[in-house]
Amino acid sequence: MSTKPVELLANKIMGRYNKQPVGWTVLRDFKGNVLVIGPKEGYMLKIITINPQEYTGIGVKIDSPRELRTLVDGSPAFGYRPLTNMQAEELLNSFRHRERQNRLISEILERKPVPTLEIEKKRKDQTRC
Numbered sequence: 001m002s003t004k005p006v007e008l009l010a011n012k013i014m015g016r017y018n019k020q021p022v023g024w025t026v027l028r029d030f031k032g033n034v035l036v037i038g039p040k041e042g043y044m045l046k047i048i049t050i051n052p053q054e055y056t057g058i059g060v061k062i063d064s065p066r067e068l069r070t071l072v073d074g075s076p077a078f079g080y081r082p083l084t085n086m087q088a089e090e091l092l093n094s095f096r097h098r099e100r101q102n103r104l105i106s107e108i109l110e111r112k113p114v115p116t117l118e119i120e121k122k123r124k125d126q127t128r129c
Contacts, residue, residue: 006045006057013043017079018115024078025069032057037065037072079113 013036017024023039034045042065047057062068083091091108094101 003058003060006047006055006059009043009045009059009061013038014116016041018117021079021113021115022077024113025072025075026078027072027075034059035068035072037068041065042068076109077113080116080119081108081111081113082119083108 016038020039025035025037027035032047032049034043034047036043036045042062043059044062045057045059047055049055087104087108091101091104094104
């Protein structure tokens, strides 16, 4: 396994996610360690935040993440799920009502993840209305 710049790996991961958005798990700790497990491969990343808009770091690709998948069983599936403006507002307003918030988050997580391009398209469609 050879290390590569995290910026290069992030682009590769997003490309693979966009081709197959179902079956991903992402775990992160507060020290910048990130474990990304996809349907066919995984990545271990060390991310160093420079500022809120910039980061750097290194990572390695894991060709057969089967053993790692057992570590993340039961974790919520990672994925982008589009929200309407009304759904986003409802979610933001639910933070003082724990049960309502949990119900909304559960409903969102039950949806099938979509490629990032689909989210971008829906966002543009909403701004046209």
